[in-house]
Amino acid sequence: MRNSRIPFVKYLIELLIVAFGVFLGIMISTYQNNNRTEKNIKKSIGFIHRELKSNSQKLDKAIAYHYKLKSSFDSIKKELPSDLAMENYYTQQAFRHNKVPHWTGLGMASMDNIAFESAKISGIFQEMDIEEVQAISRAYSYFDSYTKFSENLMEKLLAIDSNSKVADIIVIFEVLGSDIIITEQRVKEEIDKINSQLENINK
Structure with a gap:
């Protein structure tokens, strides 16, 4: 046994x-x-942090350019004849948009989203805290809105043809000097705030 x-x-x-x-x-x-x-996760947050910082710096340059352009256009606008706005843009000679001092194009910031898309594809966001994911997604949603605004303005500029009035071009400059600057400042403020949160998370 x-x-x-x-x-x-x-x-x-x-x-x-x-x-x-x-x-x-x-x-x-x-x-x-x-x-x-x-x-x-830490590596992805680091990439996104740097991407947001880079986009913020691009917005700084765009804002500075648009303020400079606004100043130049405001000076020119004061000298334009009051009845010029309804004249055909191509037949008149008093105003040419590419002759405005400092003009080098619309000067919109091109927003990068490679780090964000890579994190989505790799499934990193599924492993992260939901509040962190929401903050990051919010930052990139601001970029999307800004990009759509930029594309809309570019379409208006490209749509200038033989039927366009001087007023059509004046509107573009006024948008660049008001709505665009306000949008850029808001987007920058929000992404800087979110980026500050990410910096603390990644310590």
Whole structure:
């Protein structure tokens, strides 16, 4: 009887050793996966932080350019004849948009979103805190709105043809000197705020 219990105890010990080995293996694998996920999250937040900072700097340049353009256009507008607005743009010679001092184009900031899209594709956001994901998504939604605004203005500029009036071009300059600047300042303010949050998260 005693001899028959020895193999049982032996098998039980071996089973416990195997079970402990499997358990230990699962624990190590889980730890490594969690560690890898944490590193990827931190790396992605770092990329997004730098991308937002770069976009903020682009907005700084765009705002400075648009203020300069606004100043130049306001000076010219004062000298334009009051009845010029309804004249055909191409037949009149008093005003040409490309002759406005400092004019080098619309000067809209081109927003990058590579880091954001990469994080979405890789599934990083699924592992992150929901509040962090909402903050990041909010920043990029501002970029989308600004980009659509920019595209709309570009379409208006490209739509200038033989039927266009001087007023059509004046409107573009007025939008650049008011609505666009206000939008750029708001977008920059919001993304700087969100980026500050990300900087604290990534410490």
